[in-house]
Amino acid sequence: MTYTPEIQEKEVTGATIWLTGLPSAGKTTIAYELAGRLSAEGHRVELLDGDEIREFLSAGLGFTREDRHTNVQRIGFVAELLASNGVKVLVPVIAPYADSRDAVRKRHLSEGTPYLEVHVATPVEVCSVRDVKGLYARQAAGEISGLTGVDDPYEEPESPDLRIESHNQTVQESAAALHALLGERGLL
Numbered sequence: 001m002t003y004t005p006e007i008q009e010k011e012v013t014g015a016t017i018w019l020t021g022l023p024s025a026g027k028t029t030i031a032y033e034l035a036g037r038l039s040a041e042g043h044r045v046e047l048l049d050g051d052e053i054r055e056f057l058s059a060g061l062g063f064t065r066e067d068r069h070t071n072v073q074r075i076g077f078v079a080e081l082l083a084s085n086g087v088k089v090l091v092p093v094i095a096p097y098a099d100s101r102d103a104v105r106k107r108h109l110s111e112g113t114p115y116l117e118v119h120v121a122t123p124v125e126v127c128s129v130r131d132v133k134g135l136y137a138r139q140a141a142g143e144i145s146g147l148t149g150v151d152d153p154y155e156e157p158e159s160p161d162l163r164i165e166s167h168n169q170t171v172q173e174s175a176a177a178l179h180a181l182l183g184e185r186g187l188l
Helices: 025-042 050-056 065-083 098-111 124-130 135-140 173-184
Strands: 015-020 046-047 088-092 115-120 160-162
Touching: 015 025, 015 065, 015 098, 015 173, 025 088, 025 173, 046 050, 050 088, 065 088, 065 098, 098 115, 115 173, 160 173
Parallel strands: 015 088, 015 115, 046 088, 115 160
Antiparallel strands: none
């Protein structure tokens, strides 16, 4: 006779939290701050960093509209898969086109997986001063083109679940606002 102990599992709600905004808006910084807080509270958390995804999951893709759409869809697929298995998935990815973000939201809705869109609404003037990766300086020097929000479009979300103006508050305040939204939506 085989004994199988009864496992009592706590109901765990996963969700995808997509932080969209211009390069150097503060998306990744806010995501890491929130990830630390959620992890300390005992949540399962994954952060899908756009640069890492491009290197490993989307290697070979360029920055055409089609390639950007493909990249966002791949990230959205992985995020939904993790979120549907109880993980809080933080996705600090530019995702410049509304139709690409909408497709990711629809995928989540069709699977019954919670999805929040957060617009980190930092003005391009502030982002270009922060310029954490040197992209704005390289674009200004003519070394690169197609920089989102400068010489390539960025379609701001019309009605995100939350709009964060990171230039008007601290990283901790931004993460706290997002944490509060998760609580309001029953995702904590």
